[in-house]
Amino acid sequence: MKQVISRFIMILGAIFFIGILFSKEFRIEMGVIVELVMFPFSSYPFHIVILIVSILTGIYSNLIQKYTINYQRFRELQEIIEKLPERILGGQQSKTISSS
Numbered sequence: 016m017k018q019v020i021s022r023f024i025m026i027l028g029a030i031f032f033i034g035i036l037f038s039k040e041f042r043i044e045m046g047v048i049v050e051l052v053m054f055p056f057s058s059y060p061f062h063i064v065i066l067i068v069s070i071l072t073g074i075y076s077n078l079i080q081k082y083t084i085n086y087q088r089f090r091e092l093q094e095i096i097e098k099l100p101e102r103i104l105g106g107q108q109s110k111t112i113s114s115s
Contacts, residue, residue: 020082 034041056064 017082024079024082 031045035045053064056067059067
């Protein structure tokens with residue numbers, strides 16, 4: 016299920032990228048859609064609209080993160096990164112010892 020959702024989002028993103036890049040009509044239609052979504056918020060103060068948009072952005076970015084990150088691989092990489100300073104310092108100490 017994760018792969019299907021991930022591929023769908025990637026394909027949708029590619030379609031939006033290509034559409035926005037090459038088609039003026041697509042950009043106009045996207046503007047009309049955004050206007051339809053944002054128009055009900057036009058009566059609210061600007062800072063409230065920003066708050067609402069930031070909440071929506073947080074929700075969909077969390078959904079994207081949930082369905083696209085391999086947490087097992089992420090933990091493995093964190094362990095490697097935690098050990099990296101020890102390896103670097105160990106390598107520097109052995110170089111200074113060998114050069115003496």
